Amino acid sequence: MNFFLAQSPKNPYLCTTVCTAKCPPVGVATEEQPKNNRRTALPGTYRLPRLCLAFLLLSIFNFQFSIIHAQTVSGTVTDARTGETLIGATILETATGRGTVTNAHGRYTLTPGVASARLRISYIGYKTQHHTLDLASNPTLNLRLEPAVELDEVTITAERVTAPTMSQMSAIEVPVEQIKLVPVIFGEADVLKAIQLLPGVQSGTEGTSGIYVRGGGPDENLFLLDGIPLYNVNHLGGFFSAFNSDAIKNVTLYKGSFPARFSGRISSVLDITTNNGNDREWHGSASLGAIAAKFSIEGPLVKERTTMSLSFRRTYFDLLLQPLLLLASSESGEGRFNGGYYFYDLNAKFTHRFNDRSRLYASLYSGDDAVYARVRIRESDYDGYKYNESLNLRYAWGNLAAAVRWNYVLNPQLFMNLTGAYTRYRNRLSLGVELDHSYSGVSEHEEAEMSFRSGIHDFTLKADFDYSPRPEHSIRFGATATHHLFRPEVAGFKESGTDLQTIDTTIGESIVNAQEFTLYAEDDWAVSEALKVNAGLAATGFLVQGSFYPSLQPRLSGRFMLTDDLSLKAGYAYMTQYLHLLSTSNVSLPTDLWVPVTKRIPPMGSHQVAAGLFYSRWGIDFSVEAYYKWMHNLMEYLPGSSFFGSSTGWENKVCLGDGRAYGLELLAQKSFGDITGWIGYTLSRTLRTFPQLNNGREFPAKYDRIHDISITLQYKPNPRFDCGLTWVFATGTTATLGLQQFQGETEEDYRPGSTDWSTFDYIESRNNFRLPAYHRMDLSVNFHKQKKHGVRTWNISVYNLYNRQNPFLVYRGYKENSGSTPVLKQLSIFPIIPSISYIYKF
């Protein structure tokens, strides 16, 4: 697998001079770095909004004088074979060295400052094109790039944007084709599992999809699917993510130095773009894996004008289970039982191109998990008495996200994207009982149903603009308004029957409405050939229960080219988060609830500074990044608290505190050739301080992994065969263990005449025990063969190749076959797991 440090694909704000290897220096240093981790003592931070504002005003003033003379070329870059827009393609004016990259919609705008431009357009895996054109009329140049049949390593490495030249730091773009090559459990390609292999990203417990970015919690990551936030990104308790890799075109992870257009979470942004669909021919694929079957199809509804893309994935072991359950229940003769578990994902997207300036997108994501069971009991006797009982259980949870977007080119320098979206996460439990009995011609019927449901609904309107007035400036600005509707917990009860009074009632219908607003502006300014600065400001506000929480979030980052191959980058970002996730500490459950800030629970916030060196040589990108992050108003659960089964009075069960995280990330990455891959290493600490926990003393966070190493290699000697190998190592996570025991008398023990004392574990400090180190190796092999109507692929994967028993949790148990000898036991859930999948693409 290869991935690329984000070359402004999703960050056209970087555009104008993003440039290629020939484009020299850039860089910047943060003006102010906060002095300590108390939010009340951040003088530098509060000066930053003014600095950013001044920067923006200066930028605007600067380009006012020459805007009239700007001569601009703009257009869209697409794949010549499929018509799919290409994100991050490079457009370079060779004489001046000025260039840009395409944005998330495949659009580019370049104002090179010359009357006649010689353009070179390149994109990894595609043949480079050269065009010469007169810019006097602000021409539109739509480009269709031909895929390169065989990758020419020399050519591509020479023309690609290398890590040192890119201005964005702490961002990584992961090509989807590479994600599919990462060996994973059950052979099911998974975006989040691949993301977990990147430096600065920690995984949770074995098998889970939760990600912990630079010391942040799993609820502090913003998951955007085509720009729309998804709340629950897990299936099967976190073993799989909600993102079907067949539907995805592009994935970019931001770990820090967040551009101003992103806000709402304090630790990371995972920006995922789905396929638009082939605008020339119909294509598709079908696959059958160890646990899931997938099908996808894409093509033109109206050739080169209207396209659709549809992907569907569903697990099927519940279907296989049904005959066995029926057989078992018929043999027992005591009734019939069926039940199971499944999840599915549906991604659908329609795109219509009105003309070169106007496009409309409609997208839909629906993904659910469900557990169901039905028991039917029938009895009768010789007296004619008949009795039927039916018990139904269903527990379902999942996301629905729908969006309509309209892209419009207002003029060659100004691009607009309007979005209207709805997203929902909900879970619902229902348990129903039906009874029918008849005797001597008299029948009676009774039924009752209990239900529990909770959820969050978001209605969003967004307007985003890209403005490229001058060669040195690329400006983005926009606004977002979101109406949140929280339904934390609602219970319902229905009862009816022959001799029963009908009841239909709802308990706890407590809807909380909240409004969230965002305004942002950012400018990517090439100050000189060596120095490039991106400054922005996001102003957000959250209105809930009559309280308004405003926040000004300055963002500043820059790059300075030290040599042609070496650059220094630095960045600062402040982020605010208005939502909290109530969940158990150890596992991801559907009972996890999103709740808003309240009068008692203020928003979370984080400041992050980062700096790094980036170097490229021998076709390998090297990077070293250091970061320091401090967070406030983090939420933890009070000792003894749990949210299992109920969220009632949740504010009473939590406490607030601060956190800090710091670390060093090393990455060496080779993206081209027969052998590709990377080695990543992270040295980090993540610490928390809560007045109500650990006697107010600082303690390590649960996922404080000090060392984290990942090695990922792919080998692709020919089109018929490829294989991948991954090895990961991480310091064990922390756990709280009482290593000593003592006896004590409590009021509970105090009864007249009682001499019993309780035995307690003495916990010296929270998270005082470190689990054994985590490591494993995975292998994946693909055999491809060209068939008459397409290409078939056999995939063989082995997860945990050497059967490492990694700890899921530890607990005190008793030694086997030794009676009552206490021993510390470790539970591991995934041994060596081989799997095989069949894929057919047509």
Place this chain on the structure above:
Amino acid sequence: MKKTLSLFAAALLLGACTKDLDIDFDDMEPQVVVMSCVEPDTTLSLRLNYSRFFLSSQPFVAIDNAAVSLSVNGGSALAPTSAAGGNYAFALRPQPGDRLDLQVDVPGKGTVAASTTVPAAPQVDNISASLTETDGNDRTYSLRFTLHDPDGEGNFYLIRCLVRRHFVYNGTVEFEDEYRPFTCNDYMLTEGMDMGTLLDSDNPGEFSGRSLFFTDANINGRGHEVALSTELYYNDRELYLEITSYSRDRYLYEITADQYTDDPFESLIAEPVQVHTNIDGGIGIFAARTRTLVPIPLPQ
């Protein structure tokens, strides 16, 4: 060969669930544990023993050879009058307001120390009871009383209902005491109490249980009328209102001990609880409480 490989694969799969962890815990030396609940007008005693390694099944070992000294309000050190089986007693009956400083020297373990101040007795008046519901021999009583919280630093309380049951056995009347569950819907108290105690309550703000721990956060320095409700059954003859005032350390110890669980399932889904201790250099609790027991006249 295929058979061998199959057996190997099966063995790997079966063996991959749980295993015993072999971790070097050699540096886990036992620590000195001090347990003492200081009460006014009661002979002061304390118990000393060693903690044990959490994977040990050996009994706790008492400390008989400790040098223990106690001073009251900064006065001269007192020595225990008896020491046997790890139990040390002093010829001392502390009074509310007394400050006690304890020092324990254990050979090979060094010195551990702790301090506490005996809290004042809780002041209650205006006590009344009314019968609100009768179901056969079961009766529900509503109790009302005023708790007077002294002004100043935080005070910590426990309210319980003590029921005395009467039995006739072989012609003689015998007694059995029991703490009876009760409900109290008083947000002024429950908001100030430790929130962990509310975990089992379906209605936030309403307490239901045997022990209502709370602080004076919302009633500091004033009288506050408390209302609660409890049930009495067939043999229940006497009802007492028990109000306990704690030193801060004792209160924290009680509520953390109350939240503590060693249930493996609960441990998975709940945050771990650190039982509060206040022994400098050791483990345990040396802290004080003062009880007030008020008989409740029961209307029939």
